[in-house]
Amino acid sequence: MPREIQTITIPDLSTFTKALRTRLQRHDGLPTHASMLSMVAQAAGYDNFQHLKASKPTACKPTDSKRLEKALRVFDQGIMTRWPKQTAVQGLCLWAFWAALPARRDMTEKEVNALLKSRHSFGDHALLRRSLIDHRLVQRTIDGKTYRRIEQAPPEDARALIAAI
Template identity: 40%
Template sequence: MTRTPLPMQVHDLSHFSRALSRQLGETSPPHLTLMNMLSRAAGFQNLQHQRAVQAAADRLGRTKSHIPADHRLIERTLTHFDEEGRLQRWPSKRAVQTLALSGLWSVFPSGTSMTEAKVNAILLAEHHFKDPATLRRTMISCGLLTRQRDGSCYARIEKEPSTEAKTLISRLVACRRLRAADVLSNPPSQPKRA
């Protein structure tokens, strides 16, 4: 027999923790220990991590989803992109690298085979540090792109992005739209013919 999930929302963790402590009586751990236990039960590392995620969510203006997103990771990843949605520098932390690559993954056409040159052209348009080979190889190792053994054909791997990736991609899409609108309103000048 399957269980039906029973959603629960706590508006004040401290108040909830005190009420639980009263129920547990003398066997209750100290207040801060109990709050850390409740934070871990909710999927966070500890109370401090939960507070940091909530603060980042507030700064990003996002409401909480059913699956809690690590808004702090999203915020850190966004600092590696410019205002036009291009990756400025290669992140040093692996979690940030992987999330940043999910942002690049979103620009590749789905269900389309591409040559290495086409993949490189797409990547060069979306980053500033001129290293499409590193991006391409890391995207393959992260399961975002696939390629033939001889390197003749690349394709985007279709999969459901993580909650963090969805949030990042939506932010980057908005930046890229502004970039496209700017290019349309200010086309590059054509050289004059003699």
């Protein structure tokens, strides 16, 4: 009987490996082939290996909805009220500022600061500006005078956040 090839798409490798590690830690000893298939399928967001086989090759559960919920809690009517503690949530929140920046247009630091100040209320626009650069959402010239949004497709949870805000 020929082997049927199964493919999976993993939208967030970090979440996948954490889920797989948790399942492996719960298992006593070396898992069998069948139980390993099931663990991999579950870590990828499927109920079990049979569910994976029955699904389309790209079908996976959406990325971390808890992170999205945490990100939404720091916004009030589109204004960021506090800086999140978790780095992953911080990175997700920055997409809301990225979306507010004009596409394919150079901006001065003064213009970027004005936009950031208008969209947060905790009083640290410099933190937001540096974080946008660190997360590779914005680039600036070496002298720091010109800023430009880096054009890219936001991840699924970032698109959900942008739409909700």
